Amino acid sequence: MATIHFRAEETTVRKALLAVLFAICPVLANIPAVSADTRSDPVGNYIVVLDDDQNAQTVASAHAQAHAASVGHVFSHALTGYAARMTRSQAAAVAADDRVRWVQPDGVAKISIQTFPTGINRVDAETSPTARVNGVDEPMNVDVAVLDTGVDLDHPDLNVYVAGARNCSDGTSADDGNGHGTHVAGTVAARDNLQGVIGVAPGARIWPVRVLNNRGFGFFSQIICGIDYVTANADQIEIANMSLGGFGTDDGACGTVNGDAMHQAICSSVAAGVTYVVAAGNARDDAANHIPAAYDEVITVSALADFNGFPGGSGRRTCRADVDDTIANFSNFGADIDLIAPGTCILSTWRVGRYTTISGTSMASPHVAGGAALYKVTNPAASPAQVKSALQNAGTLNWTWPADDPDGAQEPLLNVATL
Incomplete structure (x- = not known):
């Protein structure tokens, strides 16, 4: 019986990109x-x-x-x-x-992380009429669930809806003992409070849904528990971010053909009105080989290497070796990619009230989740498919598309200036 490992895409400045091994059970x-013999x-x-x-x-x-x-x-x-x-x-x-x-x-899940956010500047969040980046700290009327290692429940730079916290992992709390989930939450929605960092949708309510433990591991059942919880609260939660990935495929039938319970759960949740944004994965592979990135029902996000927050490829390398303004050298690619967003050297919130810089498609995904949140503020009745289409139409091709891009297609770069 194969073990399935999931990972939330992540790499610290001091660590190399973690490799992931996954297999379908x-x-x-x-x-x-x-035999009832416990050995067999x-x-x-x-x-x-x-x-x-x-x-x-x-x-x-x-x-x-x-x-x-x-x-x-x-x-x-x-x-x-x-x-x-x-x-x-x-x-x-x-x-x-x-x-x-x-x-x-x-199955078993594990995180795989890779980071002013220069990303906020690159997607023009500071010019969004809905984000209203003006130093006035006020909550935004939109709810985003972060299915991850939990979220720092009392981080001063986050609007955490503590009453909505859910722990599907070990322990008794949805508080983040790892840091990855808090980092994701900050990119989505860090407050415009003149301190720390700022998110794409400043002040959006964050629902912490802990599906991975402090080491970044969790079972499929725990992830489904999180999806189940989000679905039960679909009348309140508009967006869900899942920076998780493993080897697998989309059967085109919501998991009913290949026996994928997580796929069926996500399909049901999307049908209930929740927009899911997921990381493409960090294996430099076709995203069609990775789930949930391969699922057609989600918004799959690859990572742009960006070191200065501007187009043109003039950024000097900072936390990692990569080529500025191109697809990150670790990012998955392919026809299942819906958008690309900044994913290298992203500064964001961290556990116990701190901040740190990391890289990965996990860092790209929450930029798009924040963009989806902005769109839902002004278009509350929009379906998940309409949210995806709106973000793609608002995107730009103003990034350096390399001739050797393996999938031969340039995805739109998230831009929220008009959202």
Whole structure:
């Protein structure tokens, strides 16, 4: 059984870009029964996907009693199902239930990070009529969920909606013990309060949804728990940022063909009106090979190497070796990329009230999430597809497109000057 690793795209100034190994876990539609000997029938973590017309809690409780499954998260909004700890033979027995669509091994998630934000200047956030960057600190009427390592709940530069915090990982709090999620939140929405940094949508309400632990790891079930929570609050949350990625593909059927529960959950959440913005990945590979970047229902963002916040390629390298104003040398590419945004040497908020500079497609994605938030402020009824189209139409090709760009297509660079 393969282990699936997820990562939130990240690299510190002092560390090299982390490599990621991912594999797709098989769906356990018909698992053969094996010996009860614990050496041949080990206990593992599983995700059980039920028929949509089932009551997830009722079925989960029945399975816990009948098959001794140790039930964890129960999903009832973005996905009908539950997560459980059980043996392989117990999972096979559960899979045989007519109410069950499929059972799959749970996956593991891990962060992979890569950073005035020069990015704010590069996307012209300071000229946005909605952002109104004028040194007046006021909340913006839009809500953005950050599915990540949590968010520093009392960072002075963030408008964190603490009552909306959700912890789907270990521990008891959605507070950020890593820093990555707080960095993402700052790029989206750091306050215009004349201190620290400023985000693309200053003062937007941040919903911290902790799906990765302090080391940046988490199970698929924890990520689905976060998506499920966002979907349950889709009447309040307009945007969700997910800087997560792993090897996988889009089956064109919301995960129902290849048994991808996370894809089905995201499709349901998008149908509920939430716009998802995701990182393309840092493997210098076709994004079609990575999920959720490959999903058609999300906005997938690659990273621009930008060192001075201006076009023209005249920026001097700062925190990393790269070519100014071109696609970052670590960024994924391909037909699934919807937008490109600054992703190198981005300064933003960090855990325990601090600030730091890091790089990655994880840093590019929240620029676009902030842009989506700006658009939703003035277009509250816009669907996720309309948000994507509006951002692409507002984008610019004013960046240096290299002749050796592997995908042969120049994506629009996020620009929020008119939003």
